[in-house]
Amino acid sequence: MIDILNVGLGFILVWVLINSFFMPRLVKRPMEQNDQEQELVSILIPMRNEENNVAPLIHSLARLTYQNVEFIFLNDQSTDDTLLRLKEMIHTLPNASVIEGKELPAKWVGKVHACHQLSRHANGHYFFFLDADITLQPHTIEALLQQVRPKHLGLVSGFPKFPVKGTAWLCQLLVPMQHVIIYLHLPLFLANYTRMPMASAAHGSFLFFSRTCYEAIGGHKAIYNSLTEDIQLMRNSKKAGFTTRLVNNTGVASCVMYDTNGEVWAGFSKNSFPGIGRSYILGGCLLLFYLVAFVAPFFFALYGLLTFHLQFILPYVLTVLMMVWINAQAKQRLVLSLLVPFSALSLMSLLLYSMLLSKRAGYTWKGRVYK
Known part of the structure; x- marks a missing residue:
């Protein structure tokens, strides 16, 4: 199983590297x-x-x-x-x-x-x-x-x-x-x-x-x-x-x-589920994907450190490398790359909450409620 995860994450890392070259950087050149x-x-x-x-x-x-x-x-x-x-x-x-x-x-x-x-x-x-x-x-x-x-x-x-x-x-x-x-x-x-x-x-x-x-x-x-x-x-x-x-x-x-944390939670919950077309099937697939690709590697890494099975550390290393590349493109602090499993857990929790709001109270932003 760990070998399959390593291969899969390796492919994802290569995909992110190649994919990033198709986003042009906005820079000012000498005026013609x-x-x-x-x-x-x-x-x-x-x-x-x-x-x-x-x-x-x-x-x-x-x-x-x-x-x-x-x-x-x-x-x-x-x-x-x-x-x-x-x-x-x-x-x-x-x-x-x-x-x-x-x-x-x-x-x-x-x-x-x-x-x-x-x-x-x-x-x-x-x-x-x-x-x-x-x-x-x-x-x-x-x-x-x-x-x-x-x-x-x-x-x-x-x-x-x-x-x-x-x-x-x-x-x-x-x-x-x-x-x-x-x-x-x-x-x-x-x-x-x-x-x-x-x-x-x-x-x-x-x-x-x-x-x-x-x-x-x-x-x-x-x-x-x-x-x-x-x-x-x-x-x-x-x-x-x-x-x-x-x-x-x-x-x-x-x-x-x-x-504030409250603004972060309200702002992202307003957009996350509507952003995927309010599809519960897609939402479920994304939750599973983030669990396997970003959360599980952290626990495999802990197991690898405790048992000295270094191959179990590689999935976490691959996810961190992917985050380092993305954060470099985004001019974000690279140290945040180490937090990727916790970021993924937060994103999963947010998506679940956004899915619940869609069915119940609707989304609140700046004093207005939207269904």
Whole structure:
């Protein structure tokens, strides 16, 4: 049995290594003459109870070097001082405005409705949807346009760097697993070089559309009740015939998603089961896979250390090596690779909880409940 596990994990490690080469890295190259034209980019940011993120966000946006931009913020009926902070600081950005979000219609998801409202005020040739907790490098838009223009891409997205320093131990365990899911489960060649809708992933904190693509797919209005709106937007873009890219944007964007264990648990439970299409069969298969591939090797390693059977340590070594490679691509702390069995257990628990919520209470996020 241990030999079969070692061979299987060896194949998985090779798969992850090969798969990672089909995700282009978002970097800024020297500008060519035909890249000099500065089309208007609309930077669109929904904000609900984000008072602590206003200052770092605006400081980050103020450093962008691309000149032809407009900044539109939507205050999504915040109950804290988000609006006040925005009004205090918005003067530091050129061509910036704040709009008040309207009441959430029945059956709409809050963020989707906020982004839909933002799009109706946007004037740009490109729509760049961001989350309030993201930080961009100054050359981000230039790097995006150098991807988009030559290939006429309709949508570019990426999973940012996720700093996890702090006391929220669930952040340490679960946040890095977002990149694991991409590099391990998503065939990136199919995702990036075919228009196969099922081979799609995106991150809602970083969505860069051509206006033509966004309008052709009906924008956020077409997926008004989706809890996984980013994936649905990517799929819709492919279905409409647009070329898309999932890029490694960890060099230009970072995102501190959660501050507390409660936020981590609520945020991931909202997305994990809906993210696999609410399929109980797929959920069961994933639970079994993570148990065998990531949890069991830790206990085999303990047995191997106690009995001096070193071949029992190899499965754990292979899983750690896989995590080291993924964390290196994601610019994550490599030491977290050693925690892979505990990360897998946390992810399994979260998926089980998300499956239960789907049947019972529904998902709660920022004071709103979604079924």
